[in-house]
Amino acid sequence: MVERYDAQSVEPRWQQRWEESGIYEANPDPSRPKYYVLTMYPYPSGDLHVGHWYPMTPTDAHARFKRMCGFNVLYPMGFDAFGLPAENAAIKNNVHPREWTYKNIRRMEGQLRTMGASFDWRREFITCDPEYYRWNQWFFLQFYKRDLAYRAFAPVDWCPKCNTTLAREQVVGQERLCERCETPVIKKALNQWRFRITRYADELLDFSKLEWPEKIVTLQRNWIGRSEGAEFAFSVKGAPDIDAATGTHSFRVFTTRPDTIFGVTFSVLAPEHPLVAEITTDERRAEVEAYVQQAIRQTEIERQSTDKERSGVFTGAYAVHPLTGADVPIYVADYVLMTYGTGAIMAVPAHDERDFDFATRYGIEIRPVIAPAGSAADGKLSEVYTGDGVMVNSGGFDGLTVDEGKKAITAELERLAIGGTAVTFRIRDWLISRQRMWGTPIPILYCDQCGVVPVPEDQLPVTLPDVVEFKPTGESPLKLDESFRYTPCPTCGGRAERETDTMDTFIDSSWYQNRFVSPHNSERPFDPAEGAWLPTDMYTGGAEHAVMHLLYSRFFHKVMRDMGLFDELRAKFPQRNWDEPFPRLFNQGVITALTYRDELGRVVPYSQVSFEGEKPAARETGKPLTEAAEKMSKSKGNVVSPDDYMKQYGADVVRLFLMFIGPWELGGPWNPRGVDGVVRFLNRVWALVTDPAAPVAASDPTATRDLQRAQHQALRKVTQDHERFSYNTIVSSLMEYTNTLYRLRSATTGTPEWDGGLETLVLMLAPIAPHVSEEMWERMGRGYSVHQQEWPRWDEALTAEDSIEIPVQVNGKLRDRVTVAAQATEAEVREAVLSRDKVREALDGKQLRKLIFVPGKLVNLVIG
């Protein structure tokens, strides 16, 4: 009876041994090149499920592969531990969020260990530890000093369910839902802290120092949304220009089409624009106020955007056209947003769709000033024209192209000293205040005498109180804790009140990659003396963070750089990239759940599904079930837990299966039906090692040669696939190689080549299936540890075929195959091909015009 591989006993044993021997601990070693690989750290939600495994196991394989390739690898893990679920659990169960969080962390640490990942656990940190979040506070103070943190009273996005404000990035979709709970957000005017990310907008648009997926770069570029154009002031007719700086009695507009300025027939202010009340004439006042009220209320209620009809009202006031002096009626309309540009526009109905719709509805003149190139027609337009062309009806500017016109008009506005070139961004400053308690307290005090007082650095950290009552009041729960809330002012000693809002948890993750180099340093966020690991060499994680974490951390990094935090390291390692936190990024896809539901939409467990008939059916009732790949979520009840598979097959099977599903970047559904394939594969490899065939008496040169060729071809393929993160084809190649070993087993067992072939198989398996490889390595008598072995090299000469069968095409169609020596010359192949019956037949009566010969690939005869 052959011994089966028993993951239940083997895996924990090796996990323990790895930990005891510390083989994954990263220590400085100048003799080897460093390699810092990081995967996005998890939120401790309670259970490690396949959604965590999916990004982590290939990343672990990458770390292991790099180690075997001779790199000194840092591969750490921590927990992103602040956040709302802990607070919600606290309200529900009446326990402190800290308790809930730490309980989950302890549980997940254990689960992460059973995965067999090669983390350096000594470097673990947890962001809700004061030891960590004091540096969030320190960074806040540095940002404050540099005028990168400021407080402003303005309408903000508010989630009524989470009872907190949200950053703009956290409001998703057309329906403007809270990214966490999918509740429609509302607007609320509040005094909130922001980080001035817009100051770095231009540099953040420079992606030249990044090797990132194009998709993420594009998302960030669109999110930042840079537009170039002109800005200029409209003065309001009949009102003196009291103060150009504050814009009183004049207002500024931004346009990307200054070339159309002669087509301006009206202008529009956003309903929230401060000038609206001031310029509205008495006879128009009632109507304008009603409109503004309604518009503001609409944004609060969250208007459904089904009806796109433009609406607005005339204020009764006129602006003066800066170039023609003509009267320009001023409207108020909700299609102009206070949050973009200047909150006011010049309207050119002939060449802007929105202005066109508006003018059509309200009977405003439409004045074409751009004619499509080559067309003489410059009369009335029946539809909007936004294309290229030349300027017409534009005074002295007629005949200029759109591009020339943009420059010329902008120059003219400059000459008149009323405007000039301007750049506008779509990105807004990052709103970081949260009215929640389970986050980093903002280190600010408000003193009646001294005003806004930053907490002195030597008084950090401002720690969270232990006892806080939880009531969903819509204000920070910290406000309810008097001992936290009131404290002496560090400047005057009087009574000061603390800021009771906490920071957005994305601040925690904006600099965490640096913390792993010195996770417990109490002097600074990270110690440059231990920073030789920086920056990260490879970062992996989900694309859902494209415009949040991945943008915020770039911003943070650049501020840290400008603070000089990397100067020492830059001096030591000038060739490294110190401008980006994550120079290389790989986004894996999303693992979904293949869910079976009955006619009532209830989830039917996989074990209760029968696949006997045409369609999946319930085992008990025989009723048909629907099958769909769904995003995993607790509320849908379809989260796949790896526990059952772990119990039955072990971690290596789960790891391998996740890699085998398909390309890592695409994700895909977890289909339990496919697991058997990798189970069989590992059992076959196991049997190859533990149940050897009888040794051969004499070696068979052909079989030996076949074996070596297969070995070196597999090695080449697997090595190259590691570099491009193609884990599904790594598994395929190893399966193929294993099949070949089975075929050659009886003819080569006992030869050195066989032993070498088997050894290579185990080495290639080590990064992706670490436990079973270690066990086999030991049983092969090779000692500890397979993970400290050098990655084998392939010999190109040994990968070569001796003779090959190449296809013979006639005019691109496959007509024959011919076997030739792999190194055969064109003349040899030509001769072999032309003597073939099928080729002669095809050639009969026709002329061979050309013979295409691709060495080692094919022959194509062009005849006619």
Next chain:
RNA sequence: GCCGAAGUGGCGGAAUGGCAGACGCGGCGGUCUCAAAAACCGCUCUCGAAAGGGGUGUGGGUUCGAGUCCCACCUUCGGCACCA
């Protein structure tokens, strides 16, 4: 509407411009077994008895040769969206 990704057997998928469907699942047939499971072996794109033909979302193009490159379109998924 704009931006991005993807369309290949019953299913997951493979394929530096060079034999489409590797590898695996499932299915079919077989060996072993009293039987079943497991394991192992063979077959499995499609039409055709065969010879041979057709085939990678659709229509064009480039090329000796296109799943792969170019143009236009269709579908699905993801992101953004009154951004002046």
